[in-house]
Amino acid sequence: MVEPTPSTATAAQPGPAPHRGEPIYTVRGLTCRFRQPRVSLRRPTPPLTAIEGIDLDVHAGQRFGVVGESGSGKSTLLRCLAALQAPTSGSIRFRGQELAGRRDRELKFLRREVQLVFQDPMASLDPRMRVRDLIAEPLVAQRMGGVDERVGELLDAVGLARQSATRYPHQFSGGQRQRIAIARALAVRPTVLLADEPVSALDVSVRAQILNLLAELVERYDLTLVFVSHDLAVVRHVCDAVAVMRAGAVVESGSAERVSSAPQHPYTRALVAAVPTLRRALAGADPAALLGAAPTDEEPT
Amino acid sequence: MGAVSARPDPPPAVLDVAGLSVRTGDHALVEDVSFHLGAGERVGLIGESGSGKSLTALAIMGLLPDELSASGHIRLREVERDLLSASETERSTLRGDRLGMVFQEPMTALNPLMRVGAQVAEVLRIHGAVSGREAATDRARDLLAAVELPDPERIARRYPHQLSGGQRQRVMLAMALANGPDLLICDEPTTALDVTVQAQMLKLIDDGVAARDSALLFISHDLAVVATVCDRILVMYGGRIVEAGPTRALLTRPRHPYTEGLMAASDLEAVDAAGRLPTIAGSVPPDGRFPDGCVFRNRCPRGDDACQAWPGWTGEQHDGVACWYPSGSGREAGRG
Known part of the structure; x- marks a missing residue:
């Protein structure tokens, strides 16, 4: 773990982090709405608000975690950071350059700097391509040379x-496939790695191997990591800063250590309480104990 | 397996599995698995993907794919026939009645073309628990209310795709518990759910089996979840049970190096000086090609020549280990 960082994103006011200089990502008032299919002839269905009014800063070398449940908007946020999703309003600046409102071909520089790893490698890797071609594809797209040598390096x-x-891909286990996906993401030597639930589909022993690999690669290549997960315990292990999302908004943020050991927001507290741990189970906690602070929909967000 | 117990007789077993093997052509996917479950007992089955947990569950339910063959004995309380030699007709009268199962992915387990209320009512009517369409509909609504679905009247008229993952899993549980089964099998019931929904689901399973005094076989790769729900644990690897014991004892003093490895890898707070997590060397061999002798020996820190032979079971059926060098025996010294 790196030294704990002060709050870099707050629900109400964006927190400055002066000691790291200009952040890599500066997100202000980010809102993303999706049109929904019409179900009535009289009036259109109101749009679905996936995220609304998100402010956050990600600094160089930081390991930034985003925690939330299904539908909290964490994946939409990640897609916006990768410029795979255009925001409805708000601003995303990457090293000072505005990403919102740019066309795809004006974002080519970003594809070299920012790469993604997804949850399910069976779905994210084309089953009809050989591993060499999967890893080489981003290199070819960026017209980078020395492909075979680079593929070998990455496999190592x-x-x-x-x-x-x-x-x-189908000839590999789940953990090995995730390694292929990571190699593909690192092919163009990005500076930022965005990971969307990269270990959620894996067994515990394989999860430990992939988390170790990610930590090692982030250190070796000096990457900035944005790590999205539903599991606060995993985020605490991987990240130094964390933002907790609920219903499209950041409800709490701060150092990963502080947020998981002393959560302030009732929703974060419920999230921490609901995760079964060996320690608590051996101390005699039963399933009812997990519901201690279960959130209800009426709670303020 | 199963030395004579010195303790007073355990309650008569609801389910007794003896020497269960599941084979595909030339090699075994599950081998010599024996355990029993008493009424109201909650037993966890843990292990990595590919260790044979789900096949064991499917063998008990009589749902194994045709290309797999099972041998051994599976006895259910008050059923004359061995479940493995019973006909499909006999088994189908037990499934959904005496045996209930909750699968990992409710979207594939529920019928997408049928309203969920009708699916719960169908289970009741097929097994003659209620007669008449109206009575079954009423009872189905009560069951949906019992798994704490809001507005069960309305939910009953929905199709599976109109429900959230957590709601679908509740419907599955309502169906599995509808006829008060002697045995409920849950195969990774919460793996696809959010943590707060998982907590609610675990409580419903716990309450559901307690209210019916059903035995519970709970399959998961998440040790913390199993430890929260279960009284006893069976650890499976390579198609074999490698360790068994009461939850607290097994998780505080694991004996098998595989159990130790699983526990170490689960604990995200135990890291070495470089901040790395402990892992189990290697990976589960593809296609179930485990080594002969001890199935874990190619990944085991203590493996040596003795491990080329299967170590056999030490201890009682519900509290023992299959290892040449179990921790706490003194024999593991200098190894691992």
């Missing part, structure tokens, strides 16, 4: 045998 870096290059 993620702990796969070089012979894996000629095989197809």
Whole structure:
């Protein structure tokens, strides 16, 4: 773990973090709405607000966690950061450059700097492509040379045998597929890695291996990591700062250590209480104890 | 397996599995699995993907795919026939009545073309728990209310795709518990759910089996979830049960190196000086090609020549280990 950082994003006011200089990402008032199919002839269905009024800063070298449940808007936020989703309003600045409102071909510089790893590698890797081509595809897209050598290097870096290059994704286990996805993401030597629930589909022992690999690669390549997860315990392990999202808004943020050990917002407290832990189970907690502070929809967000 | 117990007789078993093996052609996916479940007992089955947990559950339910063959014995209380030799007709009268199951993915387990209320009512009518359409509909609504679905009247008229994942899983639980089964099997029932929804679901399972005095077989790879719900734990790897014991004892003094490895990898707060998590070396071999002898020996820090032979079971059926060098035996010294 890196030294605890002060709050870098707050629900109400954006928190400055002067010691790190200009942040890599500066997000202000980010709002994303989606049109919904019409179900009535009389009036249109109101749009779905996925995220609303998000302010946050991500600094160079930071490991920034985003925690929330299904539908909290965490994946939409990540897609906006990757400029895969255009926001309805608000601003996302990447190293000072505004991303909102840009066209796809004006975002090519971003594709070299920012790469993504998704939850389910079986869905994110094309089943008909060999591992070599999967890892080389971003290099080809960016017209970068030395492809074969780079693919070999990357396979070494993620702990796969070089012979894996000629095989197809279905010939690998879940953990190995996630390694392929990570190698693909690192191919163009990005400075920022966005990870959307990268270990949620994995067994505990494989999860530990992938978390170790991510930590090692982030250190070795000096990456800035934005890590989205529903699991605060995983985020606490991986990240130094965290933002807790609920219903499209950030309800609490601060150092990962502080948020998980002394959560302030009732929703964060409920989230912490609802995760079963070995420690509490062995102390005699039963399933009812997990509901101690279960949130209700009436609670303020 | 199963040395004679010195303790007073345990309550008569609801389910007794003895020497269960599941094979595909030339090799075994599940081998010599034996355990029993008493009324009201909550037993967890843990292990990584590919360790044979779900196949064991499917064998008990009589839902194994045709290309797999099962041998051994599965006895259910008050059922004359061995479940493995019973005909499909006999087994189908038990499923949904005496045996209930909740699957991991409710979207594929529920019928997408049928309203969920009708699916719950169908379970009741098929097994003759109620007669008449109206009585079944009423009872189904009560069952949906019992799993704390809001406005059960309205939910009953919905199709599965109109419900959230947590709501669908509640419907599954309502169906599984509808006829007060002797045994409820839950196969990773909360893996696809959010943590707060998971907490509610775990409580409903806990309350549901307690109210009916059903035995519970709870399958999960999440040790903390199993420890929260279960009284006893069976650890499975490579198609075999490698360790069994009461929850607290097993998790505070694990004996099998695989159990120790799983526990170490689960604890996100235990890291080494470089901030790395402990892992189990290697990975589960693909296609169930585990080594002969001890199935864990190619990943085990204590493995040596002795491990080329299967170590056999030490201890009682519900509290023992299958390892040549279990922790706490003195034999593991200098290894691992």
